[in-house]
Amino acid sequence: MxxxxxxxxxxxxxxxxxxxxxxxxxxxxxxxxxxxxxxxxxxxxxxxxxxxxxxxxxxxxxxxxxxxxMEYVVRGPVVIRAGEIEKELEKGVRKPFTEVIKANIGDCHAMGQVPITFTRQVLALVTCLKLLEDPYFSDDAKMRAKLILAGCRGSSVGSYTDSPGIEIIRKHVAEYIKRRDGIPADWQNIVISAGASDAIKNLLKLFICDVNGKKPGVMVPIPQYPLYSASLAEFNMHQIGYFLDESRNWGLDIAELNRSIQEARKVSNPRAIVVINPGNPTGQVFTRENIEEIIKFAHKEGLFIFADEVYQDNVYPEGSKFFSIKKVLMEMGAPYSNMELASFMSCSKGYMGECGLRGGYVEVLNMEPKVKEMYLKAISAMLCPTVLGQACLDTIMYPPQPGEPSYNNFLKEKNEVLESLKLRAKMVADAFNSMKGFSCNTVQGAMYAFPSMKLPPKAIEEAKKQNKAPDTFYAFELLEKTGISIVPGSGFGQKPGTYHFRTTILPQPEKLKEMLKKFAEFHKKFLQEWS
Amino acid sequence: MxxxxxxxxxxxxxxxxxxxxxxxxxxxxxxxxxxxxxxxxxxxxxxxxxxxxxxxxxxxxxxxxxxxxMEYVVRGPVVIRAGEIEKELEKGVRKPFTEVIKANIGDCHAMGQVPITFTRQVLALVTCLKLLEDPYFSDDAKMRAKLILAGCRGSSVGSYTDSPGIEIIRKHVAEYIKRRDGIPADWQNIVISAGASDAIKNLLKLFICDVNGKKPGVMVPIPQYPLYSASLAEFNMHQIGYFLDESRNWGLDIAELNRSIQEARKVSNPRAIVVINPGNPTGQVFTRENIEEIIKFAHKEGLFIFADEVYQDNVYPEGSKFFSIKKVLMEMGAPYSNMELASFMSCSKGYMGECGLRGGYVEVLNMEPKVKEMYLKAISAMLCPTVLGQACLDTIMYPPQPGEPSYNNFLKEKNEVLESLKLRAKMVADAFNSMKGFSCNTVQGAMYAFPSMKLPPKAIEEAKKQNKAPDTFYAFELLEKTGISIVPGSGFGQKPGTYHFRTTILPQPEKLKEMLKKFAEFHKKFLQEWS
Known part of the structure; x- marks a missing residue:
């Protein structure tokens, strides 16, 4: 082990x-x-x-x-080199390809996804009040814009809001959670943030406190989303890696949780556990039973749960279903329903993909009132999350309802994105499984595949000579020869001796087909070259 | 001393x-x-x-x-109570007033300031591309929107940008600085941020590093803007307070800088000095000579300069002029022109007052290349500043030019705001100087007055009984009796035994007149009650 x-x-x-x-x-x-x-x-x-x-x-x-x-490999050396290559192409430098395909980051609109019309209409209306008289805009978008403006001081999105966000939007978030889980949510537990990352860092930093000479420890899945490793490094906290089981479609094994926490107790005080569901970079969707086991484990060990659920709308194959940790924990009843939980959501993923607008929220459950007071005080020095990011969040938490003018179009746009992602999730996994030496789990959710690959010993040797991890060497070769930009698995963590990479499923279907074809050709040549 | x-x-x-x-x-x-x-x-x-x-x-x-x-008094207990009172008024609780006047925070639009039309047009256009065909919008706003969209991946503000911001906007910032100072600026030294606060914290945290058992120290003016005290507390860095000289219109005395750094060296390693110009909460505008002295001092002591210059457009009386620290330092020549400097600017103040959009930038000068690489890596985990905040910044850095369709209206709107603020700056200082026991320096710049007040010994005694600082006691009394919300001086720091508060000059002229009248009446009664 x-x-x-x-x-x-x-x-x-x-x-x-x-x-x-x-x-x-x-x-x-x-x-x-x-x-x-x-x-x-x-x-x-x-x-x-x-x-x-x-x-x-x-x-x-x-x-x-x-x-x-600290490192954040999603924007690390391979991606920095991809940016340089783009500049070289602009300057006319000849390459064996004409464009860089950025499969390294979950950046939906950058890959051609079209924004949701209702969201953008509301944003334009709250920004430019003159448009409230424009017949092009639908009445429900205008009503919504007026509702948001009524929550802004001086009826302007240019005013500061309360640090946890605009009250009416926090209430819409609470109603969304209630619809999702069938369990009430208290709007005063909702804190709006500039994307989920902002909220995650603000909560993690509450735990910075060495006790009896030991650092606070936070359990994170391996592979993990590198925001966690980067933040824990920045805060000088101890990262406790627990391995997901690739052979069981990146499932979570309680024996592994027990192993990792026992080992970690020697050098740290484990305080919290991060659960990413649907998984990034691994794409699994946990079963309800698996979530119950995690909750029982966290309860036994006295851990605060960080539920990274930003891909909750991105679940693809029949039989896979998203269960929020909150829903499961509340339905398990006491003592579990009294546990401390922070659940994160974002405007950047799902079907909207509004990464650039920086909207998100956290629902904080069962936090000690004195701690919550300190948490709210701590975020107040940063004044407030962007009001237009908040407005964007509002349109997702409270989308057009049946019978409203924007409803049909909204539903069509939403379903088109999700159906297409479902298709692409399958395309990507199938393509890698058909390549020699690759093995890729079903992409049940999120926006990524994380295939494993067997690399020839000569390639591994060459990587060592170049002072690179073998999967990083592979990613650089792929980039220089095809223009495809992926993220090496070593940045997410992986079992020693295994090699992976993360690719998004986001290029539009035709582009994706082309990318996978180029990838397969490259891989064949790579094997020939290094065998 | x-x-x-x-x-x-x-x-x-x-x-x-x-x-x-x-x-x-x-x-x-x-x-x-x-x-x-x-x-x-x-x-x-x-x-x-x-x-x-x-x-x-x-x-x-x-x-x-x-x-x-850590504490952040701009959103501290008095302001929290003001929010509660607003809720009570909504519920119909009878008070000796009908509304809370929030003079505690520089929140322009909340106090009735109208947004700049060009800015809002551009924001609506980049959000909702359909509007690019709408004849209501001016051609220069459309051109600008297209320019910004061309800098966005997938031509969408919903895409992530590079972590330091969109290249074309960084270039517009560099051109703005060149026009302002008459000295070239390198766009690669510009890092766009979610408001100035975001940039300030990201730079401050680079200095967290104990050497020889001593904490890093950062010099901040007293009184100071509490973001600094809050951030230094959060980062466990040592705050080195240097007193501004109230008797010389909050000027900066080099002897006081020397005193404070000598004292601080006993317990810390002084690494940086914060200069706020125009001053917050104190409203002074430093002379060029004063800035030269500060630069020489920082050079002698090996300090990195943080130039908080977010109020650079807010300078009021004849004879007061804003000089950026960069301009002065560059014009002084070597060795000063090789010094490390970070200069901060924001969309939240000036004539635009777009606090809620969270746009800002820092220009980082002469930073060691390896350090800069680490700085850029550190901000990359937070992905990017809000793209609409960046777009807002663009319209301020590169406003409509003479001859363009929006120019005349832009200039009219800008001048109206600044002229009105100039009037209100004088109104506020005059009003306090006419009240017994008050003394208020000329508000040369920024958006605040920071008058000192003599409090009757009985009031001071009562404050102690209530376990409050005397100025906090005064602020609570004022709030409960008039609905006027101000910030007690103790949250900014002040010389022992003196009492102040910060009020903004932002209520619109009629409302401000009413506020100052109510304030004077309250103060008279307060003196009667406690004499």
Whole structure:
């Protein structure tokens, strides 16, 4: 059974893959961490007070060490190189391809998805009040815009809102949750945020508190979405990796949870567990039974649950169904229904894909009132989440209802996106399963496939020579030869000795077909070259 | 000469003013800090692993201690009470007033300021592409919308942008700075952010790094904008307060800078200095000579300069002029022109006042390349600032030009706002100077007055009985009797034994006149009651 440390080492190994300048930086930082038990404390003899203009005040040696070790591979070295290649193409540099296909990030509109009309109408109306008289806009969009404006001070989206967001929108979120789960939600438990990431970081940082000399620990799935590893590194908290079981379609095994927490207790105080459902990057959708097991485990171990449920609308095959952790936990009754839970949702995914508008929310359940007061105080210094992101969230939480003028079109647009994603989810998994040495689980949900691949020993050797993780070497080769940009598995974490990558399922069907064809051709040649 | 500790004590004293529940929380937290030299390390015997459902996982005892001590008084207890009073009024509770006047926060549109038409047109156009065919919208707004959309992936504001923002907007920012200063700016030094606060926090956190057992120290003016004290508390950095000289219209005295840094070196490593110009809450505009002195001081001491210049458009009386620190530093030549500087700007203030849209930027000068790489990596995990906030910023950085269809109206709207603010700045200072025991400096810039007041000894005694700072007691009395919401000076910091408050100059002229009249009546009665 691979241990915690090997998972961490592997994780660090992922850092070793970038361009040489990045590599040397990361090496420095790793040494800094290893030389001291507390990365926030570095001892050296440089006296910062004697700085002259020749030596900058802020250097790599006295920079926040947590920032040095953090990484966010979704925008890491492969993706940075993809951006450089785009610039080279613009300048007319000849390549074996004419465009970069960005399959590295869940950026729906960038890949051609069309926004939901109702959402954009409401946003235009709250921004430019003159349009409230324009017959092009539907009456329900106008009503909604007026409702949102009535919740804004001075009837302007240019005013600050309360830090947890506009009251009427928080109420719409609570009603959405009630419809989804069949269980009431209290609008005062809803905190609107600039995307889910903002809310996740604000809640994680509440746990920064060493007790009896041990760091706080947070359990995260491996593979995981790198926001978690990046935030835990920034906050100097201990990441406790629990492996998802690839052989059971990335299911969650309680024995593995027990193994990982027991190991982690030696060096940390486990305080919380992150559950990503539907899974990113792994695409699984947990069964209700699996969720019950997780809840019982978290209860037994006294863990606060972070439910990353931003892909709750993205569930594809027959038989797969999304259950929110809140619904299951409430239906299990006491003592489980008294557990602390934070459930995150975003405007960036689902069928709307409004990544750029930065809208999201967290529902916080059973939080100690004094803690909640501190949490709300902490977010108040950042004033408020973007009001137009809040307005976007409103249109998703409270979409047009049957009988309203925008209803039919809304439903058509929503279903078209989700049906197409369902198709593409299958296309991608099928394509990889037909390639030699690849194995890809069913993409039950979310927007990604995370296939495993067997790499020839010679390729692995070459990767080592280049000081790259083998899957990173593969991703760079793919990028340089085809223009396809994917994210190597080492950035998400994977079992030692296995190699993966994450690709989105987001290119439009024709483009996706072309991408998968190019991918298969590349892979065949790669195997020939390195066998 | 009042020392650093007395300034800190006073600052803490400000915490002691809230409702009883808040008070007791803050007490707990203060004890926690005092009992340990490192607030991020708390020793107690509770074993977090034995948590049961009766005891929450996250409690006030194991909560991040830095979150407990931080405060953000602009949204603090007086303002929270103001919100409660608004709710009570809605429910029909009888009060000696019919509405709450929120003079506590620089929230322009909330106080009736009208948005700039060009900005809102562009925002509607990029949101709802159908409007590009609508004759109501001016051609230059349409051109601008198309330019912004061309910078968005998939031509949608719903796509993620690069983490530092859209390239064309960063270039417009650089051109704006060049026009402002007469000195070139490199667009690659511009990082767009969700308001200035976001950028300030992201840069401050780079400095978290204890050296030789001492915390990093950051010099901030006293009185200061509480985002700084809140962020430094959250990051467990040392706040080095330097007093502004109220008797010289809140000018900056180099002897005081020297005193404060010398004292601070005993317990911290001073790394940076924050300069707020025009001043918040103090409203002064520094002379060029004063800025030169600050730069020389920062150079001598090896400090990174944080130039909070978000009020650069808000300068009122004849003879006052805004000089950016960058302009002065570059014109001073080497070695000063090689110094590290971060200059912050926002869409929330100026003549546009778009607080809710969360747009802003920082220009980072002379940052060590390896450090800059780490900085850009650190912000990438949060994906990107809101695209509509970026689009708003674009319209301010690159407003309509002479000859373009929107130019005349833009200029008229801009000048109306600034002229009216100039009038109100004078109205407020004059009004307070005519009240007994008040003294108010000229409001040269920004959006606030920070008058000092002499309080009767009996009132001070009563405040102590109620466990409140005297100025907080005054603010609560004012709120309960008139509905006027201001922020007590203790939240910004002030010389021991002096009492102030911050009020905005933002209520529209008629409303402001009414507010100042009610204020004067209240003050007269207050003096009678407590003499």
């Amino acid at each position: 691979p241990g915690l440390l090997s998972s961490l080492n592997l994780h660090h190994h992922g850092l070793n893959m970038g361009r040489s300048s990045l590599t040397s930086l990361f090496r420095t930082s790793r040494l800094a961490v290893q030389s001291s038990s507390s990365p926030s404390q570095i001892n050296h003899n440089t006296n910062v007070s004697t700085t002259t203009q020749e030596k900058p005040t802020l250097t790599i040696d006295n920079l926040n060490p947590n920032i040095k070790v | 009042p020392g650093l500790l007395s300034s800190l004590n006073l600052h803490h004293h400000g915490l002691n003013m809230g409702r009883s529940s808040l008070t007791s929380l803050f007490r707990t937290s203060r004890l926690a800090v005092q009992s340990s030299s490192s607030p991020s390390q708390i020793n107690h015997n509770t074993n977090v692993s034995t948590t049961t459902q009766e005891k929450p996982t996250l409690t006030i005892d194991n909560l991040n201690p830095n979150i407990k001590v």
